Amino acid sequence: MLYDDKRTLTELRRRWFYVALLYGAVLATGYWAMLQWWPASDAVRWLVLATATMTVQMAVLRWALQFNHRPAGAPLYPDLGVANGMTLTRGLLTCLMAGFLFGPTLQGWLAWAPALLYMTERVIDFFDGFVARYTSRETRLGSILDMEFDGLGILIAVGLAIQLDHLPVWYLILGLGRQLFIFAIWIRKRRRKPVFDLPTSGHRRLIAGLQTGFISIILWPLWTSQVAMFAAWLFAAPLVFSFGRDWLVVSAVIDAGSEAYRSARRRAKLLFEQWLPLAARGAGALLTGWMLWRGDTFPNETAWLAGLAATLLVLGVVGRAPHWCWHFWPRSTPAAPDCRSTMACC
Numbered sequence: 001m002l003y004d005d006k007r008t009l010t011e012l013r014r015r016w017f018y019v020a021l022l023y024g025a026v027l028a029t030g031y032w033a034m035l036q037w038w039p040a041s042d043a044v045r046w047l048v049l050a051t052a053t054m055t056v057q058m059a060v061l062r063w064a065l066q067f068n069h070r071p072a073g074a075p076l077y078p079d080l081g082v083a084n085g086m087t088l089t090r091g092l093l094t095c096l097m098a099g100f101l102f103g104p105t106l107q108g109w110l111a112w113a114p115a116l117l118y119m120t121e122r123v124i125d126f127f128d129g130f131v132a133r134y135t136s137r138e139t140r141l142g143s144i145l146d147m148e149f150d151g152l153g154i155l156i157a158v159g160l161a162i163q164l165d166h167l168p169v170w171y172l173i174l175g176l177g178r179q180l181f182i183f184a185i186w187i188r189k190r191r192r193k194p195v196f197d198l199p200t201s202g203h204r205r206l207i208a209g210l211q212t213g214f215i216s217i218i219l220w221p222l223w224t225s226q227v228a229m230f231a232a233w234l235f236a237a238p239l240v241f242s243f244g245r246d247w248l249v250v251s252a253v254i255d256a257g258s259e260a261y262r263s264a265r266r267r268a269k270l271l272f273e274q275w276l277p278l279a280a281r282g283a284g285a286l287l288t289g290w291m292l293w294r295g296d297t298f299p300n301e302t303a304w305l306a307g308l309a310a311t312l313l314v315l316g317v318v319g320r321a322p323h324w325c326w327h328f329w330p331r332s333t334p335a336a337p338d339c340r341s342t343m344a345c346c
Helices: 003-037 040-067 081-098 108-134 140-163 171-175 177-190 204-218 225-250 259-294 299-318 321-328
Strands: none
Touching (some): 003 040, 003 081, 040 081, 040 140, 081 140, 108 140, 140 177, 140 204, 204 225
16 A cells, blocks of 8 residues: 555544544434433433444444545545545434334334434435535445445344334345345355356346335334235335346356346336336226225225225336436436446445
8 A cells, every 4th residue: 555545544544533423422412312211221222222333334434444445446535525424424324223123112203213214314325326426426435335334224124114013024034135145145155156247237226226215114103014014025026036036147047148038037027117017006096996985984994905005006106117217317327326236236
């Protein structure tokens, strides 16, 4: 490492210390706020879990400071930049959210806290990459933080949804999907088995976005367990399919370059992007019309059917999402988001 880079890395570590202090101050304030609502033992547990999450994030940040340069490689930037600051804000929100794990049942406005924290984190995630490109400050550090903070945030949010009885316990496997995928690849390499690169795809990022959006909504305290569990099965299907297909590709079971695979993929796109969204919109509209015609005679059943109708309508709309993605950010635009990345690796 060049002398200038060593000096810059020292400066970055000083800034890391300030970030850690800021995290600690916010968590201390959160602990004080929890004392106003919970017994001291529950508030301490909140602080311990939030601090443990912060420790993991700060360890990742300190290690990754050496990559605070352009993706192609260049001298280190002496500061973290606005976009990385936004990513670190996302990490702080995840710490606050982690404190609610294994805690008492949330009451009143506090019941909305996990959902609001995760939804805010998702909104910031939508913009931090754009800010990095707009300010010409895309870095490997930003990519690492984005990847690691995303995985940790999803895992914690899924755990909270399970705690609320809004997701089944098996959904935790999907929350650990990225980590399990990378671990399985590591095992294959250790056993000296072939590992193939994933081909580009316009749907992996879409499926990842659908999952994080679904988890954001499923954390709302207003859902009944019946509606939430039905939606969990429905939204788990595309994620399982995506992970399964990607694993078959990297493990050489499927040849992604073969004509048979491409033909099957074209047929699948036709089914999932055109026919199924059309059917979902029609079914959702019919269910909604039937409930309006019948009236709210059976509240529990109506709530379940309303959730089903809304889910079908949403699926019908998002089935066209790949076209929206390329409409707003066409492939020829340098600032286009990476719609080819995978939830397993992003």
